[in-house]
Amino acid sequence: MITVEIFTALPEGRAIPDEGTIVRCQRCGRNGILQERGLYGPRCLHAETTTVLGDGMLVEPTDCCALPPLG
Numbered sequence: 001m002i003t004v005e006i007f008t009a010l011p012e013g014r015a016i017p018d019e020g021t022i023v024r025c026q027r028c029g030r031n032g033i034l035q036e037r038g039l040y041g042p043r044c045l046h047a048e049t050t051t052v053l054g055d056g057m058l059v060e061p062t063d064c065c066a067l068p069p070l071g
Helices: none
Strands: 001-007 021-023 031-035 042-054 055-065
Touching: 031 055
Parallel strands: none
Antiparallel strands: 001 042, 021 031, 031 042, 042 055
């Protein structure tokens, strides 16, 4: 089963459980979830795909903007 979550249509300030809070992206102006930590540095996640596998879930970003390093 594959699920696509798109965060751009959600209002700023809305809390998404286990994800974060919706913010306006500094780079493109669309809404998304600020991810401060990760392998690729800070980014604003606009959409992600979740695939249910036999041994767990695979979550992949499908639309995001890289942000400048924070503070």
